[in-house]
Amino acid sequence: MSATPVAPLDLAAPAAPHDGLGRMATSLVGSEILRIAAEVRALHEQGRSVLNLTVGDFSARQFRIPAELESGIARALAAGQTNYPPADGVAELRHAVREFYRQTLALDYPLEAVLVAGGARPVIWAVYQAILEPGETVVYPVPSWNNNHYAHLTGARAVAVETRPENGFLPTAEELAPHLPGATLLALNSPLNPAGSGFRASALEAIARLVVAENRRRGPRAKPLYLLYDQIYWLVAAADAPHATPVALVPEVAPWTVFVDGISKAFAATGLRVGWAVAPPFLAARMRDLLGHVGAWAPKPEQIATAGVLADPPLALALAATVRDGINVRLAALDRALSALAAAGLPVAHLPPAGALYLSARFDLLARCGDNDGIRRYLLEEAGFAIVPFHAFGTRPDNAWFRLSVGAVGVDEIEAASAPLAEALRRAAS
Numbered sequence: 093m094s095a096t097p098v099a100p101l102d103l104a105a106p107a108a109p110h111d112g113l114g115r116m117a118t119s120l121v122g123s124e125i126l127r128i129a130a131e132v133r134a135l136h137e138q139g140r141s142v143l144n145l146t147v148g149d150f151s152a153r154q155f156r157i158p159a160e161l162e163s164g165i166a167r168a169l170a171a172g173q174t175n176y177p178p179a180d181g182v183a184e185l186r187h188a189v190r191e192f193y194r195q196t197l198a199l200d201y202p203l204e205a206v207l208v209a210g211g212a213r214p215v216i217w218a219v220y221q222a223i224l225e226p227g228e229t230v231v232y233p234v235p236s237w238n239n240n241h242y243a244h245l246t247g248a249r250a251v252a253v254e255t256r257p258e259n260g261f262l263p264t265a266e267e268l269a270p271h272l273p274g275a276t277l278l279a280l281n282s283p284l285n286p287a288g289s290g291f292r293a294s295a296l297e298a299i300a301r302l303v304v305a306e307n308r309r310r311g312p313r314a315k316p317l318y319l320l321y322d323q324i325y326w327l328v329a330a331a332d333a334p335h336a337t338p339v340a341l342v343p344e345v346a347p348w349t350v351f352v353d354g355i356s357k358a359f360a361a362t363g364l365r366v367g368w369a370v371a372p373p374f375l376a377a378r379m380r381d382l383l384g385h386v387g388a389w390a391p392k393p394e395q396i397a398t399a400g401v402l403a404d405p406p407l408a409l410a411l412a413a414t415v416r417d418g419i420n421v422r423l424a425a426l427d428r429a430l431s432a433l434a435a436a437g438l439p440v441a442h443l444p445p446a447g448a449l450y451l452s453a454r455f456d457l458l459a460r461c462g463d464n465d466g467i468r469r470y471l472l473e474e475a476g477f478a479i480v481p482f483h484a485f486g487t488r489p490d491n492a493w494f495r496l497s498v499g500a501v502g503v504d505e506i507e508a509a510s511a512p513l514a515e516a517l518r519r520a521a522s
């Protein structure tokens with residue numbers, strides 16, 4: 093090694109930051125949630141006590157991945173399973189997903205319908221890329237997670253449909269219907285990030301029938317309307333909120349439906365990066381080719397370990413139930429704390445917990461704080477209560493609604509945060 097000093101390279105950004113970049117990258121908006129999370133981390137590092145209800149993630153202190161996944165990964169690594177996986181996923185995982193859907197969701201797809209990728213994100217990106225031409229329309233409800241960003245990446249025309257708290261922030265067929273003629277993609281998520289609520293079967297069935305009717309009206313030669321159904325939280329929905337799928341309810345919608353799913357939330361395994369699509373085979377094949385060019389495969393040891401779990405559906409359901417129960421005790425603690433504050437006349441309201449990691453709450457401090465971001469900053473600074481405003485999910489910036497995510501906090505921490513929150517709300521309301 094040479095001892096000669098090495099000068100640091102000059103990598104200053106161009107004077108005008110957009111010089112030399114494409115239009116899409118220049119106007120790309122980074123994740124608001126990750127920006128807020130970085131702010132919270134900075135407060136933590138200053139020694140402030142913060143109840144971090146921001147990121148839709150798990151802390152390994154609160155939720156460890158199942159031992160079966162951990163040992164399965166270690167075994168696959170020891171066995172030298174470290175080369176490229178097949179582009180559509182290792183065969184045992186694709187078989188396991190297929191059988192798991194057959195047994196637990198009553199959906200009988202062929203093997204060619206299953207495409208594995210490095211998490212649900214690349215799958216969603218590939219759906220948008222494979223289906224939408226720039227300028228074509230994607231319809232999605234708000235609040236919802238990241239559809240605005242995926243639409244931007246694709247150059248699609250985004251039609252955001254506002255939903256209502258009394259419907260758990262899920263869209264109804266009546267709300268969606270006016271926007272479907274001429275649209276190319278309808279993107280739905282249930283259970284919903286950010287509210288945790290899931291579609292009732294009757295509401296979802298009505299939407300699936302709309303998609304079928306729209307495609308029948310267009311006829312076989314026109315470009316169809318596709319349905320993206322992101323069910324990444326389905327295994328951690330509250331036990332009394334049964335999960336429904338559009339295809340089980342209305343099998344005729346199958347030729348246009350893409351399921352998005354994965355292990356991130358079901359097994360508290362966000363960092364392992366295993367997700368999948370279940371889609372009509374012609375579409376799964378194109379998505380496979382797209383993702384192959386990006387190399388967005390799930391690591392092979394993680395695929396093999398996931399196959400080991402999913403191939404045993406009772407085991408997979410039991411492991412997910414452990415995560416779900418851990419989520420539910422935390423949501424119940426938040427529910428108790430917020431209900432007590434509301435009963436004391438403080439300006440907070442929330443939807444009942446429905447599992448799936450999140451609770452939605454309204455902190456009506458608009459008169460004092462101006463807008464959602466003002467309320468967020470006030471609660472963070474005055475009460476160490478860190479939450480994400482709904483406008484990070486595409487809604488208006490002044491509806492006073494927030495997402496509270498419980499994957500990184502314990503029940504004792506939630507209980508301890510209640511007094512400073514009450515005090516901050518009392519001060520703001522006085």
Ligand SMILES: Cc1ncc(COP(=O)(O)O)c(C=O)c1O
Pocket residue numbers: 148210211212213214237281285322324354355356362366367
């Ligand atoms: C609705 C929804 N879909 C997909 C994802 C991404 O999941 P993955 O970690 O598998 O990329 C998230 C992550 O927060 C999500 O909330």
